Amino acid sequence: MVTTKDLEANFEFECKACENGRCAKADVEKILSEREGLKDFYEAFKDHIKECKRMSYGQYMFTIDREVLPEAVLWWHNHPKFKETHLSTAVGTDERPLNGHFVYMPFLNVQVEPFNMDKNYWVFLRAYMPADDPSFPSVAAKLPAALWIEREVKDLLGFNPVGHPDPRRLILPEDWPEGVYPLRKDMDYRHSPMTEPKVEFKEKPEGTTLVPMGPVHAGIEEPAHFRLFVKGEEIVDVDYRGFYSHRGIEKTGEGRLTYNQVLFLAERICGICGYQHSVSYAMAVERLADVEIPDRARYIRTLLLELERIHNHLLWVGIAAHLVGFDTGFMHAWRIREPVMWLVERLTGNRKQYGMNIVGGVRRDLLDYRKEEVLKVVKQIREETKKFLDVALNTNTFIKRAEGVGILPYKVAKAYSVLGPTARASGRKIDVRKDQAVKTATAYNEVDFKVPVYKEGDVLARVLVRMDELFESIWIVEQLIDQMPGGDIFTPIGSLPEYEEALGFTEAHRGEVVHYVMTGEKNKVYRWKVRAPTYNNLPAVPEMLKGYHVADAPLIIASIDPCYSCTERVQFVDVNTGRVKVLTEAEFNELSIKYKGVF
Numbered sequence: 001m002v003t004t005k006d007l008e009a010n011f012e013f014e015c016k017a018c019e020n021g022r023c024a025k026a027d028v029e030k031i032l033s034e035r036e037g038l039k040d041f042y043e044a045f046k047d048h049i050k051e052c053k054r055m056s057y058g059q060y061m062f063t064i065d066r067e068v069l070p071e072a073v074l075w076w077h078n079h080p081k082f083k084e085t086h087l088s089t090a091v092g093t094d095e096r097p098l099n100g101h102f103v104y105m106p107f108l109n110v111q112v113e114p115f116n117m118d119k120n121y122w123v124f125l126r127a128y129m130p131a132d133d134p135s136f137p138s139v140a141a142k143l144p145a146a147l148w149i150e151r152e153v154k155d156l157l158g159f160n161p162v163g164h165p166d167p168r169r170l171i172l173p174e175d176w177p178e179g180v181y182p183l184r185k186d187m188d189y190r191h192s193p194m195t196e197p198k199v200e201f202k203e204k205p206e207g208t209t210l211v212p213m214g215p216v217h218a219g220i221e222e223p224a225h226f227r228l229f230v231k232g233e234e235i236v237d238v239d240y241r242g243f244y245s246h247r248g249i250e251k252t253g254e255g256r257l258t259y260n261q262v263l264f265l266a267e268r269i270c271g272i273c274g275y276q277h278s279v280s281y282a283m284a285v286e287r288l289a290d291v292e293i294p295d296r297a298r299y300i301r302t303l304l305l306e307l308e309r310i311h312n313h314l315l316w317v318g319i320a321a322h323l324v325g326f327d328t329g330f331m332h333a334w335r336i337r338e339p340v341m342w343l344v345e346r347l348t349g350n351r352k353q354y355g356m357n358i359v360g361g362v363r364r365d366l367l368d369y370r371k372e373e374v375l376k377v378v379k380q381i382r383e384e385t386k387k388f389l390d391v392a393l394n395t396n397t398f399i400k401r402a403e404g405v406g407i408l409p410y411k412v413a414k415a416y417s418v419l420g421p422t423a424r425a426s427g428r429k430i431d432v433r434k435d436q437a438v439k440t441a442t443a444y445n446e447v448d449f450k451v452p453v454y455k456e457g458d459v460l461a462r463v464l465v466r467m468d469e470l471f472e473s474i475w476i477v478e479q480l481i482d483q484m485p486g487g488d489i490f491t492p493i494g495s496l497p498e499y500e501e502a503l504g505f506t507e508a509h510r511g512e513v514v515h516y517v518m519t520g521e522k523n524k525v526y527r528w529k530v531r532a533p534t535y536n537n538l539p540a541v542p543e544m545l546k547g548y549h550v551a552d553a554p555l556i557i558a559s560i561d562p563c564y565s566c567t568e569r570v571q572f573v574d575v576n577t578g579r580v581k582v583l584t585e586a587e588f589n590e591l592s593i594k595y596k597g598v599f
Contacts, residue, residue, distance in 0.1 A: 034060075037112060044075060066137070082111050107122055120435050134160065135161075143415065144416050151164070154170075209231070230550060254520075283440070288517060300356070302444060311344075318330045339381065366484065378478065401459075404460075446483065453465075499520065513532060513533060532563060541557055
């Protein structure tokens with residue numbers, strides 16, 4: 001395998017951020033001394049490290065030889081002291097137009113101390129690959145959290161994770177043409193899907209019966225195909241096939257839209273936590289621009305993030321009640337939720353997709369007379385949710401179906417890098433609101449709240465974590481209203497530096513959301529990577545299902561609160577011929593006007 005050092009003669013690694021202080025290439029010791037663990041990692045891999053730089057506050061990049069990627073990832077993930085460190089995701093990039101090479105880069109959320117944003121940080125492990133050999137050694141056999149990540153870059157960029165235990169396609173359909181990779185810069189959109197469909201399912205274990213769930217089923221409105229292998233009623237193994245809703249959002253945002261136009265696309269990634277994606281993306285670009293938004297804008301953003309968390313937790317607990325046959329609970333939960341939806345519409349003009357963010361702050365101010373209305377609504381939510389829980393947690397129908405079902409042990413949750421309430425219900429002490437520095441984009445560093453953690457790891461624990469979080473969110477909202485500063489709500493950004501990289505992140509109601517942005521020319525985005533929390537949680541669902549009954553499957557799957565469309569991230573296909581047409585901007589605008597009210 002060709003190493004980074006072998007490429008040195010043909011590729012010069014440049015540090016383009018020296019002038020604005022993001023990189024101290026001439027003073028590596030200064031960078032390594034900024035956070036605990038950086039120097040130890042450098043010493044362990046110094047023979048394979050080509051470059052070390054600071055990307056942004058609390059974000060560090062090491063350019064390393066690709067053959068040591070598995071060892072480097074495991075060094076951080078299995079660190080004996082940094083126990084809650086996890087593989088957040090990875091990004092693959094086609095940099096051939098820039099330097100003739102491909103890039104594969106895992107990034108890890110390093111937890112020096114849980115809930116201490118001053119000590120924790122992000123590490124990026126950047127590996128270059130030659131254009132004629134885009135391969136890297138897989139770590140998935142030792143770290144299940146990488147199973148989907150490595151299959152994704154294989155599908156979308158043609159990178160080969162050597163030694164991957166399950167090299168089947170993940171995102172692209174099995175009948176997608178060979179050698180066509182959508183996220184490569186030279187992708188030819190004239191390709192059409194193959195006409196003969198085929199599938200690659202996991203082999204059925206001997207002595208089992210197949211029980212298919214999906215792609216369309218009653219428990220969840222979006223398409224997902226679970227293949228349950230059962231003996232009697234007991235589930236002994238599971239195969240999953242998803243990505244029926246892939247929308248090509250990352251590709252749409254690259255190279256054509258300006259950085260503020262991408263913001264509107266980001267908010268539409270998910271139907272109920274779009275504002276989390278909006279803030280995550282805005283944070284990444286603001287870090288690239290090296291600006292801190294006004295304090296009042298940070299408070300308004302945080303207020304909307306927490307109101308979104310409240311109504312989403314109520315939505316989920318209603319669905320959970322429905323799936324256990326407690327429909328009275330379902331109706332009460334959604335009744336309690338509705339005033340929050342009305343409130344955010346009063347504050348922003350929209351029930352969802354608020355349109356409040358702009359890179360550099362927010363578009364609309366919070367009028368002072370609305371503050372009393374916010375406090376009135378959250379007080380009502382607190383009182384009515386307490387009454388609801390008093391009933392639900394004393395209802396045998398609810399408790400018997402949720403307690404001791406779908407258990408996810410701590411070690412499995414850690415191995416899969418499970419996030420959010422699903423992780424915290426299994427004992428993981430992680431919450432990016434407290435774990436990483438958010439003070440440039442939100443105000444979590446200026447409010448007091450607890451992060452509920454349970455150890456049981458079952459469906460009931462996942463319910464309790466969410467309900468505890470809901471009450472903490474109400475407390476956060478009350479503090480934000482009480483402490484709301486005055487002043488501006490927007491800082492002008494102007495032009496962005498070219499070919500710089502940064503990460504933005506928030507803690508959605510499902511868990512950690514991350515947006516990676518690499519800028520291009522003329523305020524465009526060269527590479528945009530989105531990772532929703534369901535992407536990390538869903539691969540662990542088969543582990544939750546094993547050993548339980550088929551009747552438990554819908555509830556166990558729903559207990560992670562999956563969102564398939566935001567996990568799977570415009571083109572038109574003629575269903576009769578299979579031919580594909582990509583519309584120009586003018587054609588799309590003409591179509592939208594002609595069929596206004598239909599789409």
